[in-house]
Amino acid sequence: MFFGEYPYKVDEKGRVPLPPKFRRQMKEGVILAKGMGEKCIAVYPAAEWTRLSDSLAAKAVTQANLRKLNRAIFGSAFSTSFDGQGRITLPYSLRDYAGIGDTAIVVGANKCVELWSEDEWKAEKTSAEEQASQIIESFGV
Amino acid sequence: MFFGEYPYKVDEKGRVPLPPKFRRQMKEGVILAKGMGEKCIAVYPAAEWTRLSDSLAAKAVTQANLRKLNRAIFGSAFSTSFDGQGRITLPYSLRDYAGIGDTAIVVGANKCVELWSEDEWKAEKTSAEEQASQIIESFGV
DNA sequence: AGAATTGTGGGGAAAAGTGGGGAAATAGGG
DNA sequence: CCCTATTTCCCCACTTTTCCCCACAATTCT
Structure with a gap:
């Protein structure tokens, strides 16, 4: 489980630290991918990534469908791991996609972690937040 | 179950004690989150938090919906526990959100505890109180 | 009144954030 | 094919923050 919101510096080499609590849940390495739909970078623990990609592949009904999915999901994905200081290096293509400059907001989103530009x-x-409060109101939790 | 209203000092390091009666119900650690809607910090016992977040996540209708919800719920949450003196440390972002300076009002709110600035x-x-009496009136209790 | 628990404050050790240098690997040009 | 230039990766170093422990004053309970 990942939560919290942490601002971090991205250095000239494109390296970003993740919070220690996150690292401990990602010892097996991580997969970087484009956020689906949103302009952010998604960071999945290796195990969660295989679980996710398997379940996606199983749902593709046609071959063309499957190929498209593979390109969209796997085409932009990078596998990486932590350096001695607990940092991962972001490929330029992903950093550019998310519009991340010298600061990244690291956001825990339950099963995965997301990296956002400040803006x-x-x-x-x-x-x-608006949507969350709507859902909460309407269901009266 | 949490009752009562207690004023406490917040020291320079952002630490706040909780009443001993509360601590004893939170031995497994706590989750801090933004109060939903109100300008306060919500403190959930770990078990109650998972119950709550699960029930919310189950109500998202679409995938995009679910991701947004996860961000809103988990993004603002922090997990922490008590130090030897029965205090928890409040992250600056949450303290700022709730406008808490050097004093916090600790309020028991049934399933969770809330931290408020004096104002x-x-x-x-x-x-x-006003609303409560109105509600009571309207129901003719 | 005495003892234990609680509120409050601070100090020191450990960990985390940030930046940079050098070796290995890669790529390109002669 | 070899040499050189560039990039990538790993390691080292420093500064700041966080966490944990100790100490004292005040309050409560017996």
């Missing part, structure tokens, strides 16, 4: 995160956060 | 609590309390 995109600010926007996403407000909209997410 | 916000005063306002919330009067409005809650």
